[in-house]
Amino acid sequence: MDIDTRTLTQVASYIGGGMAIGFGAIGAALGEGYAAANADEAISEKPEKYSDIIRNMLVGQAVAESAAIFALVVAILLLFISPADPTILTAAAMVAAGAAMGLGALGSGLGSGFPAGKACMAIVKTEDPQVLGRMTTIMLIGQAVCQTPAILAMVVSLMLLFMKFGDPTMVKAAAIIAAGFCMGLGGIGSGIGSGFPAGESCMAMTRQPKISGNITTIMLIGAAVSQTPAILAMVIALMLMFINFGDPEPVKAMALLGAGLCMGFGAIGSGAGSGHPGGAACRGLGIQPEAQGYLTTNMLVGAAVCQTPAIFAMVVALMLMFVNFGDVPFNPYWAAFLGAGLCTGLAAIGSGWGGGMAAGACCEGIARQPRTVGIVTTTMLVGQAVAQTPCIFGLLVSFILLFKVHPEAVVLAPSMALLGAGLCMGFGGIGPGLGNGIAATNAIKWVARNEKNAGLLMRMMLVAQAVSQSTAIYSMVIALVLLFVVI
Amino acid sequence: MGIEGVDLIRAATFIGAGIAMGLGAIGPGVGQGMVGAKACEAIGRNPEEAALLTRTMLVGQAVSESTGIYSLVVAMLLLFVV
Numbered sequence: 001m002d003i004d005t006r007t008l009t010q011v012a013s014y015i016g017g018g019m020a021i022g023f024g025a026i027g028a029a030l031g032e033g034y035a036a037a038n039a040d041e042a043i044s045e046k047p048e049k050y051s052d053i054i055r056n057m058l059v060g061q062a063v064a065e066s067a068a069i070f071a072l073v074v075a076i077l078l079l080f081i082s083p084a085d086p087t088i089l090t091a092a093a094m095v096a097a098g099a100a101m102g103l104g105a106l107g108s109g110l111g112s113g114f115p116a117g118k119a120c121m122a123i124v125k126t127e128d129p130q131v132l133g134r135m136t137t138i139m140l141i142g143q144a145v146c147q148t149p150a151i152l153a154m155v156v157s158l159m160l161l162f163m164k165f166g167d168p169t170m171v172k173a174a175a176i177i178a179a180g181f182c183m184g185l186g187g188i189g190s191g192i193g194s195g196f197p198a199g200e201s202c203m204a205m206t207r208q209p210k211i212s213g214n215i216t217t218i219m220l221i222g223a224a225v226s227q228t229p230a231i232l233a234m235v236i237a238l239m240l241m242f243i244n245f246g247d248p249e250p251v252k253a254m255a256l257l258g259a260g261l262c263m264g265f266g267a268i269g270s271g272a273g274s275g276h277p278g279g280a281a282c283r284g285l286g287i288q289p290e291a292q293g294y295l296t297t298n299m300l301v302g303a304a305v306c307q308t309p310a311i312f313a314m315v316v317a318l319m320l321m322f323v324n325f326g327d328v329p330f331n332p333y334w335a336a337f338l339g340a341g342l343c344t345g346l347a348a349i350g351s352g353w354g355g356g357m358a359a360g361a362c363c364e365g366i367a368r369q370p371r372t373v374g375i376v377t378t379t380m381l382v383g384q385a386v387a388q389t390p391c392i393f394g395l396l397v398s399f400i401l402l403f404k405v406h407p408e409a410v411v412l413a414p415s416m417a418l419l420g421a422g423l424c425m426g427f428g429g430i431g432p433g434l435g436n437g438i439a440a441t442n443a444i445k446w447v448a449r450n451e452k453n454a455g456l457l458m459r460m461m462l463v464a465q466a467v468s469q470s471t472a473i474y475s476m477v478i479a480l481v482l483l484f485v486v487i
Numbered sequence: 488m489g490i491e492g493v494d495l496i497r498a499a500t501f502i503g504a505g506i507a508m509g510l511g512a513i514g515p516g517v518g519q520g521m522v523g524a525k526a527c528e529a530i531g532r533n534p535e536e537a538a539l540l541t542r543t544m545l546v547g548q549a550v551s552e553s554t555g556i557y558s559l560v561v562a563m564l565l566l567f568v569v
Contacts, residue, residue: 350516390516416498420505424562427509428516435520442524446531453534460530460541464523467548471512471555478508478562482501486566 009086009094016098017078020157023102023184024071024109027191031064031113038117046124053120056136060116063143067105067112067150067191074101074157081161089165092173096180097160100237103184103264104153107191107271111146111198115139118199126206134212135205141216142198145223149187149230149271156183156237171245174253178260179240182317185264186233189271189352190226196279196360197222204286211289218285218296222278225303229267229274229310229352236263236317245321254334258341259320265345266313266352269433270306273356277302280360284367291370295363298377302359305384309348309355309391309433316344316398329408335415339422340401343479347394347429354387354437361441365448372447375454379447382458383440386465390429390436390472397425397479404483421482428475435468504565511558518551 039057043050078098083090119139126132160180165172201219205212240260245252281299285292320341325333362380366373401422409415443461447454526544530537 354520411494411497413494413497413501417501420501420503422505423502424505424509427506428512431513431516432520433516435516435518435523438517438520439523439527442531443527446527450531450534453530456534456537457527457530460527460537460544461523463541464519464526464544464548467545467552468516468519468523470519470552471515471558474555474559475508475512478504478559478566481566482505486501 005086005088009091012091012094013078016094017075019098020071020102021075024068024105027106027109028064028068031109032061034113035060035116039120042120042124049123053123056119060119060139064109064112066147067108070150070154071101071105087168088173089168092176093160096176097157100153100180100184101157104187105150107188108147108150111191111195112143114195115142115198115202119202122202122206131209135202138205138216139202142219146191146194148227149191152234153183153187170250171253175240175256178257179237182233182260182264183237186267187230189268190230193226193272193275194223196275197282200279200282204282207286208289215285219282222281222299226271226274226278228307229271232310232314233263233267251328251330251333255320255337258338259317262313262341262345263317266348267310269349269352270310273353274303274306276356276360277363280363284363288367291366294366294370294373298362298366302362306356306359308388309352312391312395313344313348332406332409332415332418335419336401336406339419340398343422343426344394344398346426347391350430350433351388351391354433355384357437358383358440361444365444369448372451375451376444376448379444379458383461387433387436390433393472393476394425394429400483417482417486421479424475425479428472432469432472436465439464500565500569504562507558508562511555515551515555519548522547
C-alpha cells in the first residue's frame with residue numbers, strides 16, 4: 001500500500017487536531033467543574049454573597065479556559081493548514097504538534113481550576129472588600145503561573161507547525177514525534193502542581209490579610225519550583241527537534257522515541273508532587289505566620305527531593321539521545337531502547353508524586369507545631385527516600401536494558417521480552433511509589449501531633465512502606481526474569 | 488524479519504507477562520500505602536494500642552497483596568508454563 005506524503009500529512013494533521021482539542025478539553029472542563037462545585041458550596045454557606053462568588057467563579061473559570069482556547073486554536077490550524085511541500089517530517093510534525101498542545105493544556109486547565117474553586121470558598125470567610133480584591137489578584141497571578149506549561153506547549157506546537165526541518169529521514173521523524181509527546185506529557189504534572197500553591201494562598205489570604213506580600217512570594221516560589229519538570233521537558237523537546245543526530249541508523253529512531261517518552265512521563269509525577277509542599281507552605285502561612293522561615297526551607301528541601309525522579313528520567317533520556325551504542329542490530333535493540341525509556345519514565349510518576357505528598361505533609365506538620373521541625377523533617381526525608389526506591393529500581397532496569405549485550409535475534413520474542421521488562425518495571429513502580437508517599441504523609445502528619453511517639457510512628461511508616469514496596473519487587477523480579485532467564 | 492506463528496506466541500507471552508505484573512503492581516502499591524497511612528494516623532491518636540494496630544495493618548495489607556500475587560502467578564505462568 002503506497003501512501004504518498006500529501007495524504008500522510010493530511011491524515012497526520014487530522015489525528016493531531018483531534019488529539020489537540022481532545023486532550024486539551026479534559027483539563028479545562030475538570031478544572032472549571034471543580035471551581036463551580038466549590039462556588040456552589042460557598043453559596044450554600046453564605047447565600048447573601050452570591051454576586052461576589054459568582055463573579056469570582058466566572059473570572060477564575062475564564063482563565064482556566066484559556067488553556068483550552070490555545071488547544072482549540074492549534075486544532076483549527078491543524079485542520080486547515082496546507083503545507084506547501086509536505087515531507088514525512090511535516091506529517092510527523094502535525095502529530096507532534098497535536099500531542100504537545102493537547103497534553104500540555106490538560107494539566108494547566110486542571111491546575112487553574114483549583115485556585116478558582118478555593119477562591120470561591122475563601123470569599124465566605126471574609127467581609128473586607130479590600131481583602132477580597134487582594135485575594136482575586138492572588139488567584140489570577142497563581143492561575144497565570146499555572147498556564148505556563150500550556151504556553152510553553154503552544155510555543156513548541158507552533159514551532160512544529162511552521163518550521164522547516166531539513167532532510168526527511170525516519171530518525172528525524174521519530175525525533176519530532178518524540179519531541180511533541182515529551183513537551184505534552186511533561187506539561188501535565190507542572191500544570192496540576194502549580195495549582196496547589198495558588199489555591200491555598202487564596203485561603204491563607206483571608207486568614208492573614210496583613211502578610212499578603214509574604215504569601216504571594218511563597219506562592220510564586222512554590223509554583224516556580226513546580227514548573228521545573230516542564231522546563232526540563234521543553235529543553236529535551238527542543239533538543240530533539242533541533243539537534244542533528246548524525247548518521248541515522250533506524251534503531252536510533254526508537255532510541256529517540258524512548259528518550260522523548262521517558263522525559264515526558266518522568267516529569268508528570270515530580271511536577272504534580274512539588275505542588276504539594278508549595279500548597280502546604282501557603283496554607284501553613286495562613287495558620288502560623290511566624291513559622292515562615294521553617295516553612296520556606298522545608299518547602300524547598302521537600303520539593304528539591306521531589307525533583308529526583310524527573311532528573312533520573314532526564315539522565316536516561318540524555319543517554320538514549322547521545323550515547324553511541326555502536327553498530328547494534330535493529331532487532332532486538334529497538335525494544336531495548338524503547339523499554340529503557342518507558343521504564344524510568346513511568347516508574348518516576350509514582351515516586352515523584354509520592355515524594356511530593358510527603359513533603360506537603362511535612363510543611364503542614366510544621367505549621368501546626370513549629371517546635372517539632374527537626375523530627376518532622378527527619379521523618380520526611382526518610383519517607384521520601386523510601387518513596388524514591390521504585391524509581392531507582394526503574395533506573396536499574398533501564399541501565400540493564402541499555403548496556404547489556406543483546407544478541408541479534410531474527411524472531412520477535414526476544415524484543416517483546418525486553419519491551420515487556422521495561423513496561424513491567426515501569427508500570428510496577430507507579431503504585432508502590434504512590435503508596436509509599438501516602439503512608440509517609442500520614443506518618444509525618446502524626447509525628448507533628450504526637451512527637452513523643454515519633455520513633456514508633458517512623459517504625460510503622462517503614463513497615464508499611466516495606467509491604468507497599470512488595471509489588472515493585474515482584475515487578476523487578478519479573479523484569480529481571482524477562483531480561484536474563486527466558487531468552 | 489519473518490514472523491512465525493510460534494515466535495509470535497512467545498513474543499505475546501513476554502509482553503503479556505510484563506503488562507500483567509506491571510499493571511498489577513499499581514493497585515496493591517497504592518492500597519497498602521493507604522492502609523499504612525491510616526495505621527500511622529491511628530497510632531498517632533492511640534500509641535498504647537500499637538501492637539494491635541500493627542497487626543491489623545499487616546492483615547489488611549496482606550489481603551490487598553492478594554491481587555498482586557495473582558498477577559505474579561499469571562506472569563510466571565506466562566513465562567514458564569504456557
